[in-house]
Amino acid sequence: MTDDTQRLSRQLGLKFNNPALLVNALTHRSASGTNNERLEFLGDGALNFIIASALYERKPECDEGSLSRLRANLVRGVTLSEIARDLKLGDYLNLGTGELKSGGFRRDSILADAVEAIIGAVYLDAGFAACQAFVLRLFKTRLDNLPEPEELVDPKTRLQEYLQGHQLPLPNYNTLQVSGKSHAQTFLVECAIPALGQRTEATASSRRKGEQAAARAMLDIVLSLSPKPIDSKGP
């Protein structure tokens, strides 16, 4: 084990019986045929289950839909790459020369995969209990500060559920304008509920994002309407 991986082990609070597993977990496929992809597969499974179990225990009031949303939010790539950055994992990765220079999304995805691979390595090295303790340590702050499950529902779905729940008409989404060159387009999207006399607009880098932003604005409007919003007329 090199000084580097020893330092990382200490920082992770781990003592590897087989340090080669940690080296393997840090090795991207661009650097070697013996890389972290199988460990990532294993670690992804361990992570999903350990987080499921933690949420089951901590959220007795949540149904399975809310538990699923909370889990998806915790184990998604963005969260994992944040954790990797906190651990300065990028300093320890073994990357091929091509990947060394890559930034942005590819880099985030490589970091997230390495977190999963380390989780897989801990499971192989020390068993389930040690792996569980490690994952709960990595996610402690996030598990102690869980969002409300409904915050994790996307605005279009929340708007639709609210309208259906109140016997209100559903919205239409229309793309009003697409501008910019093909690799950097901007979408002006409208969310309209003609029967309520309400419409909102949003501009975003994709149709989907524009619809979500317009739905969020519409949600604010319908939530602020009077108890009989079907009779109200918007501006």
Place this chain on the structure above:
Amino acid sequence: MTDDTQRLSRQLGLKFNNPALLVNALTHRSASGTNNERLEFLGDGALNFIIASALYERKPECDEGSLSRLRANLVRGVTLSEIARDLKLGDYLNLGTGELKSGGFRRDSILADAVEAIIGAVYLDAGFAACQAFVLRLFKTRLDNLPEPEELVDPKTRLQEYLQGHQLPLPNYNTLQVSGKSHAQTFLVECAIPALGQRTEATASSRRKGEQAAARAMLDIVLSLSPKPIDSKGP
């Protein structure tokens, strides 16, 4: 614990410290608000991880793509409902009066969910090692007789990968004829590679199934072609 659940416990090779967990795992939401949906969420996570770990160990030669395919094949609903039928789990389910009569797909899905819920119950009742032993027992025959990972790739994908790998032109899929009434339509679908002078046809209950069947027939043809198939002309 009723005689019924005692009998099922024995049959599953389990001794529950908290038998209420097994009763809960067998209770569909149509029967009670205290049902198996949260246990199913937990058991789904445990099952996915335990199978991932078993495959990692048994298939050192498989990359993560093959491991994922093997796992998906083992944990999908069809496999779980087969396991449930082997266990005669249907005899032990607590269903609401509406669901008692339902058959077919709904019934299969309820059975599959109950298998996952029982796995979750075993984890809560006896911990990870006991849960792992239980899952490995349930899946023993299937784990001892794993298919080749490439058998699990659908024919359209296999055909495309083969053609790309041999610098051959890709196929077109065309629906030649749709017949029958809307609830029982039949699709005649063609897979054509004009540059190879090859075409196949298949009839199926959906466009997608027809394309897959036509692709499978085309795969047989291209695999039997000479090493320079681009020059050959089909019948």
